[in-house]
Amino acid sequence: MVYDDIIIGSGLAALGAAIGLAASRKVLVIGGAEKAELEFYSDQKSIPCSYTGVGGLGNFWHGVVPTGIEAPYAQESSKELVELFQYFYPRSSIQDRIGRRWLFVPRRPVRPRREWARLSRQRGGNLRFLPLLADRFDIGDSGPTVFAGAETFKSRRLWIAAGVINSPKIVALSVSPSVRRPFVSDHIICYVGQLEQGTPGVSGPRVERTSEGFWLSFERSLDGSALLTRRPARFDYRRLDYGIEQRAIFGLPTNNAIATLLRATSPGLVAEALFNKFGLFPNSRVLSVYAQILVEDALRVSLEDASMTPVHRSAAQAMARLSLPWPELVKSRRLDLFLRGIHLHHSLDLDAMKTAGLSSDQSTVRVVDASAISQIGPEHHSFYTMARAYRLSRQVTAVGSRLQTLS
Numbered sequence: 001m002v003y004d005d006i007i008i009g010s011g012l013a014a015l016g017a018a019i020g021l022a023a024s025r026k027v028l029v030i031g032g033a034e035k036a037e038l039e040f041y042s043d044q045k046s047i048p049c050s051y052t053g054v055g056g057l058g059n060f061w062h063g064v065v066p067t068g069i070e071a072p073y074a075q076e077s078s079k080e081l082v083e084l085f086q087y088f089y090p091r092s093s094i095q096d097r098i099g100r101r102w103l104f105v106p107r108r109p110v111r112p113r114r115e116w117a118r119l120s121r122q123r124g125g126n127l128r129f130l131p132l133l134a135d136r137f138d139i140g141d142s143g144p145t146v147f148a149g150a151e152t153f154k155s156r157r158l159w160i161a162a163g164v165i166n167s168p169k170i171v172a173l174s175v176s177p178s179v180r181r182p183f184v185s186d187h188i189i190c191y192v193g194q195l196e197q198g199t200p201g202v203s204g205p206r207v208e209r210t211s212e213g214f215w216l217s218f219e220r221s222l223d224g225s226a227l228l229t230r231r232p233a234r235f236d237y238r239r240l241d242y243g244i245e246q247r248a249i250f251g252l253p254t255n256n257a258i259a260t261l262l263r264a265t266s267p268g269l270v271a272e273a274l275f276n277k278f279g280l281f282p283n284s285r286v287l288s289v290y291a292q293i294l295v296e297d298a299l300r301v302s303l304e305d306a307s308m309t310p311v312h313r314s315a316a317q318a319m320a321r322l323s324l325p326w327p328e329l330v331k332s333r334r335l336d337l338f339l340r341g342i343h344l345h346h347s348l349d350l351d352a353m354k355t356a357g358l359s360s361d362q363s364t365v366r367v368v369d370a371s372a373i374s375q376i377g378p379e380h381h382s383f384y385t386m387a388r389a390y391r392l393s394r395q396v397t398a399v400g401s402r403l404q405t406l407s
């Protein structure tokens, strides 16, 4: 059988591509391994950077959706961002916030497994899901063929969304090793210091609730490279740098973070965690300020086994460029402590992808995850990437149906 579309991967980007395809198309999802591997950042063993099972890193993410859309790839998909957001959160309107500095923190993050089940119910026999690892593909004249173990699958279009670490391996093996970059970019997150409410020019974070989560305002650094959030500092957290190592739990997958919290003895940590998850008690006299900073080429990737090692120079340079809009901020003395930002992107060489014919609207093979995005800006990128995947796949369907109408 020849499918209309094959999607490699079953994480957020793959899901975005699948939702964008017309329900009438015959779609095969090659969704990752049954026996999955979970990989971690080499210097932060508790923070996952790749998962080869169904749902990918979407099983762990916090689900935060920004609305600033300052990066070009996000602007291109702003209409699709609104549509997709309404699909997942029908009772929370995003339209009026587009282009403004808000983060949506959902009660229930989008979880790919649950969403694949919903999509399967909607699409019936037109959506087939196989828990398999794809090895490589051929771009044939009559359409791409995917090789997965002993099996081969043919289609008219192929969408690759195997994640920032795995998509480059598949494309390199299928097209040319030159498409892989030896680096990958990311964010880092650090505690930059404290502000005191009541000081002129300093106010607390704005929080607006919906039945599905809450909206939290954010600021940008003066150089534009960082997204800044203010969070209440209560109890022991009123002391600069107090418990700074404990704050690493805010980067953990939700379940691990809750387990760690239950053991926590710091009331400041618990108060901040309640704010982070539910937006509770935003107004305190002292505020902690956190920065999410873009770090280009944050990690070196081995072209042999795809293992990643941090490039400390890149993080240090990004920190040195950071300029904050509050002169009265009392700076942390531990700026050397930061979390990897779990926002990996740009692991494919975009020029080499263009030369290989894999980045135009006419290409029958498209990479739709963040490995093919070079500039994400300081905002969380996953929902934007999903909206981009949704736009690209929907575009094909729209052109296809226009052609059918014309013929």
Ligand SMILES: Cc1cc2nc3c(=O)[nH]c(=O)nc-3n(C[C@H](O)[C@H](O)[C@H](O)COP(=O)(O)OP(=O)(O)OC[C@H]3O[C@@H](n4cnc5c(N)ncnc54)[C@H](O)[C@@H]3O)c2cc1C
Binding pocket: 008, 009, 010, 011, 012, 013, 014, 030, 031, 032, 033, 047, 048, 049, 050, 051, 052, 053, 054, 055, 056, 057, 058, 060, 061, 062, 063, 064, 065, 132, 133, 134, 135, 161, 162, 163, 164, 166, 167, 170, 251, 252, 253, 254, 342, 343, 344, 369, 370, 380, 381, 382, 383
């Ligand atoms: C703790 C944590 C919190 C996070 N919070 C946020 C947040 O709040 N906001 C935000 O924007 N981002 C967040 N992220 C980042 C976000 O989770 C990822 O950017 C996103 O999940 C990536 O989705 P993806 O579909 O591109 O790739 P992945 O999730 O990596 O999915 C890749 C898919 O491909 C499959 N696959 C891999 N290899 C193959 C193969 N050879 N054949 C077939 N299938 C294959 C995998 O099984 C998987 O289904 C967070 C990440 C973590 C770890």
